[in-house]
Amino acid sequence: MLVSWLYPRYCELCHRQGASDLCAECEAKLERVSLPICLHCGSPVGGGEADAHSCVQCRGRNFAFDFARSFCARSEQSLRLIYGLKYHHGNYLAPPLARLLAHLWDETPELANARDWCLVPVPSERRHLLKRGYNQAEELAGELGKLRGLAVFSPLLRQKTNVESQTYLSSGERKHNALAAYALHPSFACGKKRLPVPNVVLVDDVYTTGATAHACSRLLKKLPGVRCVGVLTVMRAGRRWKI
Ligand SMILES: [Zn+2]
Numbered sequence: 183m184l185v186s187w188l189y190p191r192y193c194e195l196c197h198r199q200g201a202s203d204l205c206a207e208c209e210a211k212l213e214r215v216s217l218p219i220c221l222h223c224g225s226p227v228g229g230g231e232a233d234a235h236s237c238v239q240c241r242g243r244n245f246a247f248d249f250a251r252s253f254c255a256r257s258e259q260s261l262r263l264i265y266g267l268k269y270h271h272g273n274y275l276a277p278p279l280a281r282l283l284a285h286l287w288d289e290t291p292e293l294a295n296a297r298d299w300c301l302v303p304v305p306s307e308r309r310h311l312l313k314r315g316y317n318q319a320e321e322l323a324g325e326l327g328k329l330r331g332l333a334v335f336s337p338l339l340r341q342k343t344n345v346e347s348q349t350y351l352s353s354g355e356r357k358h359n360a361l362a363a364y365a366l367h368p369s370f371a372c373g374k375k376r377l378p379v380p381n382v383v384l385v386d387d388v389y390t391t392g393a394t395a396h397a398c399s400r401l402l403k404k405l406p407g408v409r410c411v412g413v414l415t416v417m418r419a420g421r422r423w424k425i
C-alpha cells in the first residue's frame with residue numbers, strides 16, 4: 183500500500199492511475215488474434231484451413247516449433263505496448279505483458295494438458311542489450327516464470343550478423359538470416375548443461391514471419407531430451423510492419 187502511494191502506477195495506454203501499468207479495462211480492450219487460427223503457426227486463417235496445418239504462413243515452410251500462439255493482434259494499442267517495452271526503457275511493462283502471456287498459456291490446450299515445461303527467452307543482440315540494458319524477451323520469460331512457477335533457461339545465443347535490420351526483408355531472407363543469427367550456448371552444445379524437462383516454451387515479444395521462432399526452435403530441438411517446443415509471444419505483427 184505504502185509502495186503504491188510512494189510510487190503511483192499509471193496505465194501505459196489510458197494514463198489513469200491504478201494498480202498496474204496496464205489497467206484491466208485497457209487489457210480487456212486489446213484486440214486479440216482473430217479466430218480461427220492455424221493450429222501450427224497460430225496465424226489467423228480462413229475457416230477451411232483451421233485444422234489443415236497448411237495455412238498461407240505455413241505453406242512451403244517446415245517450422246521447427248510444434249505450435250506458436252500470440253495474445254494480441256497488431257493494433258495501435260498493442261504497438262504502443264510493444265514499443266514501450268522495447269524502446270522506451272519499458273521493462274516495467276514486462277509484468278503486465280507477462281500476465282497476457284499467462285492468459286494465453288491457460289487458453290492453449292497443448293500447455294494446459296502437459297506438464298514438465300520450462301521457458302527459454304529469444305536472446306537479443308549484444309548492441310541492443312547494451313542500449314536497452316535488458317532483453318525484453320528475458321524480462322517477459324522471467325515474469326511469466328514467476329506467474330506459472332516455471333524455470334527459465336538461456337541455452338541460446340544471439341550472434342553478430344551483418345544485417346542491420348530484418349525489416350522489409352522477404353520471409354526467405356529473414357529465415358536465412360535468422361538461422362545464421364542464433365546458436366546454442368557452448369555449455370549446452372557440448373552437453374555440459376541440459377534442460378531438465380522435455381518441453382520448452384520459447385518466449386518473445388513479437389511474432390512476425392516465424393523466422394526467429396523457427397531458427398531458435400530448430401536449435402532447441404537439437405538439445406538432448408527436448409520433445410516439444412511451443413512459442414508464445416505478446417503480439418503477432420504483419421510481415422511488412424516495422425518493429
Ligand atoms: Zn488503461
Ligand SMILES: [Zn+2]
Nearest residue numbers: 220223237240
Ligand atoms: Zn500456419
